[in-house]
Amino acid sequence: MSKPIVIANARVVDPATNRDAPGAVLVENGRIAGVANGAPQGVPEGAEYYDAKGLIVAPGLIDMRVFTGEPGHEYRETLASAAEAAAAGGVTSFVLMPDTSPVIDDGALVDFILRRASAKASVNILPAAAITRGLKGEEITEFGLLKEAGAVALTDGRESIQSAGLLRAAFTYARNFELSIIHHLADHTLVGDGVMNEGTLATISGLKGIPGEAETVPLARDLQLAALTGVRYHAAQISTGAAVELLVGAKRRSSEVSAGISINNLSLNDNDVAPYRTFFKLSPPLRSEDDRQAVIEGLRSGAIDTIHSGHDPQDTEVKRQPFAEASDGAVGLETLLAAALRLVHSGDVPLLTLLRAMTSRPAEILGLESGRLAVGAPADIIIIDPDFPWVVKEAALRSRSRNTAFEGARMQGAVMHSFVAGRPVFSHAATEERLNT
Amino acid sequence: MATSSPASVTGGQGAARPAFRHRHLLGISQLNQYEIVDLLDRAEAMIPISRQPRKILPTLTGKTQINLFFENSTRTQSSFEIAGKRLGAQVTNMSVKTSSVAKGETLVDTAATLNAMRPDVIIVRHGSSGAVELLSQKVGCSVINAGDGAHEHPTQALLDALTIRQHKGRLAGLTVAICGDIANSRVARSNLLLLGAMQVRTRVVAPRTLLPKGIEALTSEVFTDMRQGLEGADVVMMLRLQHERANGRMIPSVREYYHFYGLDAEKLAYAKPDAIVMHPGPMNRGVEIDPAIADGDRSVITEQVEMGVAVRMAVLDALLADREGAA
Numbered sequence: 226m227s228k229p230i231v232i233a234n235a236r237v238v239d240p241a242t243n244r245d246a247p248g249a250v251l252v253e254n255g256r257i258a259g260v261a262n263g264a265p266q267g268v269p270e271g272a273e274y275y276d277a278k279g280l281i282v283a284p285g286l287i288d289m290r291v292f293t294g295e296p297g298h299e300y301r302e303t304l305a306s307a308a309e310a311a312a313a314g315g316v317t318s319f320v321l322m323p324d325t326s327p328v329i330d331d332g333a334l335v336d337f338i339l340r341r342a343s344a345k346a347s348v349n350i351l352p353a354a355a356i357t358r359g360l361k362g363e364e365i366t367e368f369g370l371l372k373e374a375g376a377v378a379l380t381d382g383r384e385s386i387q388s389a390g391l392l393r394a395a396f397t398y399a400r401n402f403e404l405s406i407i408h409h410l411a412d413h414t415l416v417g418d419g420v421m422n423e424g425t426l427a428t429i430s431g432l433k434g435i436p437g438e439a440e441t442v443p444l445a446r447d448l449q450l451a452a453l454t455g456v457r458y459h460a461a462q463i464s465t466g467a468a469v470e471l472l473v474g475a476k477r478r479s480s481e482v483s484a485g486i487s488i489n490n491l492s493l494n495d496n497d498v499a500p501y502r503t504f505f506k507l508s509p510p511l512r513s514e515d516d517r518q519a520v521i522e523g524l525r526s527g528a529i530d531t532i533h534s535g536h537d538p539q540d541t542e543v544k545r546q547p548f549a550e551a552s553d554g555a556v557g558l559e560t561l562l563a564a565a566l567r568l569v570h571s572g573d574v575p576l577l578t579l580l581r582a583m584t585s586r587p588a589e590i591l592g593l594e595s596g597r598l599a600v601g602a603p604a605d606i607i608i609i610d611p612d613f614p615w616v617v618k619e620a621a622l623r624s625r626s627r628n629t630a631f632e633g634a635r636m637q638g639a640v641m642h643s644f645v646a647g648r649p650v651f652s653h654a655a656t657e658e659r660l661n662t
Numbered sequence: 663m664a665t666s667s668p669a670s671v672t673g674g675q676g677a678a679r680p681a682f683r684h685r686h687l688l689g690i691s692q693l694n695q696y697e698i699v700d701l702l703d704r705a706e707a708m709i710p711i712s713r714q715p716r717k718i719l720p721t722l723t724g725k726t727q728i729n730l731f732f733e734n735s736t737r738t739q740s741s742f743e744i745a746g747k748r749l750g751a752q753v754t755n756m757s758v759k760t761s762s763v764a765k766g767e768t769l770v771d772t773a774a775t776l777n778a779m780r781p782d783v784i785i786v787r788h789g790s791s792g793a794v795e796l797l798s799q800k801v802g803c804s805v806i807n808a809g810d811g812a813h814e815h816p817t818q819a820l821l822d823a824l825t826i827r828q829h830k831g832r833l834a835g836l837t838v839a840i841c842g843d844i845a846n847s848r849v850a851r852s853n854l855l856l857l858g859a860m861q862v863r864t865r866v867v868a869p870r871t872l873l874p875k876g877i878e879a880l881t882s883e884v885f886t887d888m889r890q891g892l893e894g895a896d897v898v899m900m901l902r903l904q905h906e907r908a909n910g911r912m913i914p915s916v917r918e919y920y921h922f923y924g925l926d927a928e929k930l931a932y933a934k935p936d937a938i939v940m941h942p943g944p945m946n947r948g949v950e951i952d953p954a955i956a957d958g959d960r961s962v963i964t965e966q967v968e969m970g971v972a973v974r975m976a977v978l979d980a981l982l983a984d985r986e987g988a989a
Binding site: 425429430501546 | 790810848876880
């Protein structure tokens with residue numbers, strides 16, 4: 226087993242217990258052995274010592290929505306390269322979307338991902354399995370066998386199931402195995418040929434718009450079906466103020482409902498798209514500033530539970546295209562935390578609320594032990610300098626694809642160290658050294 | 663609206679005329695009112711060239727012009743071809759259907775390939791909004807947008823403005839009603855931008871399904887009743903309805919569309935007695951316009967075509983001949 230670790234003189238932030246106080250964290254045998262107020266106690270012989278003066282120690286982030294290219298499109302991203310990017314971004318666990326080639330819709334493929342991940346990846350990779358075979362939205366997959374193989378949840382990834390009847394069956398059957406359903410919201414007929422947020426900017430650009438109702442109409446349906454079936458339902462990502470209102474109502478009636486949001490929709494708006502910047506072509510699309518303010522309020526109030534990177538590696542070939550023909554998606558594992566901290570620095574969201582959405586809330590929704598600084602929990606821990614200044618440079622990203630929506634962005638806050646099960650998987654100083662030599 | 667005075671864009675061509683300061687013509691949105699007037703004046707000066715027996719003004723001798731049309735358009739492509747040839751340029755039409763584009767080459771790769779042939783100007787029409795701008799970033803020559811998606815068609819707006827000016831003697835203060843499929847029309851957007859910059863009172867007239875969200879930002883007034891929309895108009899500009907696409911989704915039928923939005927004598931009577939009727943072509947007779955109106959004495963539709971050649975000659979000359987002097 227790895228050496229014991231002591232992280233002392235830190236600001237210990239643990240959203241699960243609302244702790245935000247000076248203290249120390251002790252790690253032994255890959256698990257958290259102690260969380261102390263003030264100086265560490267009972268430090269074992271030979272422990273690795275980290276002086277975290279001026280730094281935050283927090284649970285490692287859990288990213289609910291990550292795409293890679295393995296298997297099938299390894300030139301875009303492998304499990305190993307995604308994990309390296311994750312470690313650098315303070316993401317110690319991520320939920321892997323099943324949109325690969327072949328689609329993860331079979332127990333054997335879940336097993337394959339878990340084996341590959343344990344051999345190649347430095348962070349925890351949690352495979353989510355497809356709800357429907359081939360993500361086609363027609364027949365449900367073998368939920369029970371997928372769960373036994375190790376699927377952490379069910380989702381159709383980028384795809385949105387259109388049939389209410391099929392969704393009802395999937396929700397009902399998922400309850401059988403106590404599996405969470407994570408569902409992307411897009412009504413195909415309302416999205417139509419749309420490629421960006423509907424409104425003045427789309428009209429001036431001559432681009433077809435996607436109305437907010439393309440998200441709220443299926444959300445309303447899903448929330449009713451979730452109430453009908455009692456399934457644990459997670460709206461994969463919302464982008465509009467109207468969706469926040471629907472969630473507030475649904476949460477009043479049920480604790481089994483939750484929702485996520487991409488950091489992109491919290492950080493950017495449709496002004497960033499103009500003129501035809503395909504790196505800002507995302508799904509759901511970047512919405513208006515009014516919507517952005519409304520979803521930030523939704524995050525503060527708890528209507529929105531989780532923040533994810535939506536990490537979606539796409540090569541330049543499919544991004545350097547006329548806007549309507551370019552692929553959706555942006556990488557985000559390495560910028561998730563820094564972009565999220567902007568909301569803290571701007572005074573929009575308290576630090577505990579922000580980190581909760583990337584640690585203990587995802588853990589609760591997925592039924593994980595991690596995501597908190599509790600004695601006995603896996604030592605998935607990050608040390609953050611909340612003020613470290615840096616500039617996002619596409620060329621410095623670890624991901625195999627460089628389609629970032631934050632190219633050139635000035636960030637305040639960076640990860641200094643990441644640990645997975647007590648093992649150091651990223652060190653900022655080592656990275657700096659490597660870049661400087 | 664104007665960001666600079668005419669004096670500030672002087673490019674060293676003496677007292678005659680300031681040099682055109684743009685390398686590309688991607689949209690009306692990049693032009694201020696002085697540059698619009700400049701292009702219209704240049705185009706007006708080109709009109710006699712096409713009316714003389716030997717139609718040649720060899721300012722672009724030795725220049726290479728490539729017409730790259732990803733969407734079929736006999737009218738616009740021929741107009742650019744004739745304009746280039748009357749200025750003495752060597753014009754090549756790239757046939758997209760038989761080229762590597764049809765074999766899946768990306769737009770950026772096509773741009774690099776064409777660029778290596780060292781053209782002086784590429785005229786591009788593409789079905790996607792923003793595609794011409796993307797291509798312009800990848801080449802070393804001038805690019806003229808001959809229509810990109812539902813975004814812009816700047817030479818159409820210029821030729822429309824020239825036609826109006828020829829008939830009305832001015833632009834400022836006129837009322838122009840643009841009627842039909844506003845949602846899918848690049849002609850409408852470029853015209854609204856140009857006319858707005860020239861202090862023209864613009865109206866759009868369409869059923870609500872063909873009015874894009876936020877169109878108010880581009881026009882003075884919005885009407886769903888055509889009679890109200892035409893009331894007192896100096897110019898009635900009709901748009902082509904892509905009825906094969908719109909039928910059953912955006913409009914219930916051609917019959918209903920024609921009844922409410924087709925331009926006939928009865929509706930035209932609401933416009934000013936001397937109002938002119940325009941259409942960018944190709945027309946759907948009996949869909950958006952009564953054939954009797956299209957061929958009537960108020961129609962200036964064929965004149966638009968003639969002005970099209972003059973405008974394209976002026977744009978080519980401004981982009982190429984001027985830049986040579988400036989360089």
